[in-house]
Amino acid sequence: MTYIKTVLPRKLLTASISGSLFAILFGLFFPGSFGSEINSIKEYMWSFSATVPFYLMYSFPVILVYGTVTSVISDFLSGLITKNRLKRMEPYLSAVFHFLFGFVLQWISLVAAILFFVTDRILGKKKNRYTWSHGLKSLIIPFLIWILFMGIIWIMDFIRDGGDHIVY
Numbered sequence: 654m655t656y657i658k659t660v661l662p663r664k665l666l667t668a669s670i671s672g673s674l675f676a677i678l679f680g681l682f683f684p685g686s687f688g689s690e691i692n693s694i695k696e697y698m699w700s701f702s703a704t705v706p707f708y709l710m711y712s713f714p715v716i717l718v719y720g721t722v723t724s725v726i727s728d729f730l731s732g733l734i735t736k737n738r739l740k741r742m743e744p745y746l747s748a749v750f751h752f753l754f755g756f757v758l759q760w761i762s763l764v765a766a767i768l769f770f771v772t773d774r775i776l777g778k779k780k781n782r783y784t785w786s787h788g789l790k791s792l793i794i795p796f797l798i799w800i801l802f803m804g805i806i807w808i809m810d811f812i813r814d815g816g817d818h819i820v821y
Contacts, residue, residue, distance in 0.1 A: 663776055666788055666791040668769070671771075672795055673713070673795045676705050676706075678768075679712070679764075680702075702806050705802045709795055710799070715765075720765065724769060
């Protein structure tokens with residue numbers, strides 16, 4: 654019962670942070686996914702801004718559900734295997750399970766699994782106990798990232814050709 658009260662909220666927070674980071678990093682490294690050719694920094698910034706909300710919409714639900722469930726399973730299995738012996742091996746074994754579960758879609762999901770594992774370990778080192786309030790409030794992070802990038806897209810679109818629509 655304490656596992657549900659303490660670990661699952663941390664896993665929700667982890668999913669919110671790592672899912673948002675994944676979309677931003679994926680947008681930075683693969684901004685031209687929609688077949689557009691990028692020839693300038695302006696086109697790169699436009700493509701980056703346009704792809705982050707797209708990546709976030711499709712990757713975050715998967716990271717939230719699949720990542721959280723498999724992370725709980727990974728931690729449980731590694732704790733079970735190392736119980737009462739070799740306790741210092743638990744983080745390494747957990748990493749192996751995270752990476753195995755993350756290799757489902759090869760390198761794309763493996764990057765998400767690595768982000769999830771690292772974020773979870775950083776949050777787990779904090780002495781704070783995360784509550785359901787923390788976990789549920791953290792779900793606003795991807796939503797705010799999405800709003801931010803949609804706002805950037807709207808502003809860039811308005812600057813590019815919005816002046817044509819202003820009537821005096």
